[in-house]
Amino acid sequence: MKTKLCLLFGGKSAEHEVSLQTAKAVIKALDLEKFDIDPVFISPEGEWRKGTPLKSPVEDVAELQFGSEQNVSAAEGLQSTSLQTIDSTDRGYDIIFPLLHGPNGEDGTVQGLMEVLNLPYVGNGVLASSAGMDKVIMKNLFKEAGLPQVSYVSFIRSTWETDHEAAYKKVEQEIGYPCFIKPANLGSSVGISKCTSREELEAGFTEAFLYDRKIIVEQGVKAREIEIGVLGNDFPEMSVPGEIVAKKDFYDYKAKYVDGDSVMIIPAELPDGMAETLQQMSKTAFQAVDCSGLVRADFFVTEENEIFINEINTMPGFTPYSMFPLLWENSGVPYAELIERLVALGIERHNEKQKIKYTV
Known part of the structure; x- marks a missing residue:
């Protein structure tokens, strides 16, 4: 019996395009003799679209069949339509493969949904995903x-907005230059700045806070x-x-x-x-x-x-x-x-x- 697999990709995240690249690669690599594959796409706006089952190899996610009439709730997207039938020979997904990077996918949110629905899925659980x-x-x-780690300090946006100067001085006194500023909850090097001066530090804070309410500043080595x-x-x-x-x-x-x-x-x-x-x-x-x-x-x-x-x-x-x-x-x-x-x-x-x- 083939493994019934749901591929979940896209996502409401600055790493949406990275997820599409991942999905393209995984779809090309999956053996259709071993897997029955349903694609589920999440738009940058957070809209879920359930595609038609994959019957033959495709070269790109653009070839998958999606349409506005196929919009579904998150729970419906993660459940096979066979779950809605009364035929006991039908079954739901054997596994969900969340090919999602960044917030709203890699951070424990989707993992929590799958846990609540008691669905098996690939990868890290809620705690590891959110902490990671x-x-x-x-x-x-x-x-x-x-x-062992390099020295680091962190800030939330409201603290920085209340007193910019105190934040900059804390970095200069505890970390020094060069340093790296990063959004706390993002990957793929989005929003990261290397700072070697106060001017670059100020610009780096502004850039990182575009992507998260919390940032981290690390010692450069x-x-x-x-x-x-x-x-x-x-x-x-x-x-x-x-x-x-x-x-x-x-x-x-x-x-x-x-x-x-x-x-x-x-x-x-x-x-x-x-x-x-x-x-x-x-x-x-x-x-x-x-x-x-x-x-x-x-x-x-x-x-x-x-x-x-x-x-x-x-x-x-x-x-x-x-x-x-x-x-x-x-x-x-x-x-x-x-x-x-x-x-x-x-x-x-x-x-x-x-x-x-x-x-x-």
Whole structure:
């Protein structure tokens, strides 16, 4: 029997276009001999559109059949139409694959909806998704787990608006220059600024607060960017390390998705023993945030070989040319197999949750 799969993509997020790229890649890689596939698209305005089942391979999400008459509620979008019938031979989805990046998709909101509907899904749960999206909460959890990090401070918009000068002085006194300003709840390097002066700091605050009510400011370090893929549930596996070499000051959105202005080196060339250290730290981070399914753990390695964890990404870029799939391809898990393993892990996690007793 084929696995009945719902692909959920798009989303009300600044990373909407990234999600479309991910969906395109996954759709092309899925084996129609193994999967029955229903696409569900979320527009940038948050409108859900349920497409017709995929019967043959497509080259682009633009080829999928959607229309305004197919608008549905979120719950209807996540449930197979067969659930509305009385034929006991029909069944709902075996698994939901949320190919969503950023807020309203990667942050625990959609995961919470799927939990309420008791639907199996690929990837991290509510807690891990929300904590992994909020860079401040994530770093606080890393601190509790004893993972080394660069210095950081955070601000909410109302505090900054009340006293701009106090915020800028706090950064200059506690962090200094250079520093990086980031929206707390966004990925794909959207809204990030590198600041080397008060003028750049002020502009960076303004830019970051366009995308979130909370921002984080981190100490800048001269370092290599090394990444590890983590795959699994209670007993995760770690990939070989990879390195991002950006041609610009930092790996921003355009470098990732527009200009291709970066180089990936897999496996990364590291001193003896460092790969194992990074893998263990990735596992610690994965477990500290109670992750499941997949994570990409990002690190800084200085010229003195000092290691700092930067962040984890609970739904990393997922095209065949993104770092996470490439890390696993170089670890012996090709793209199509990676997708199938993630589906199996999602079903495994869901089945485990069904053992929980909810009555006294």
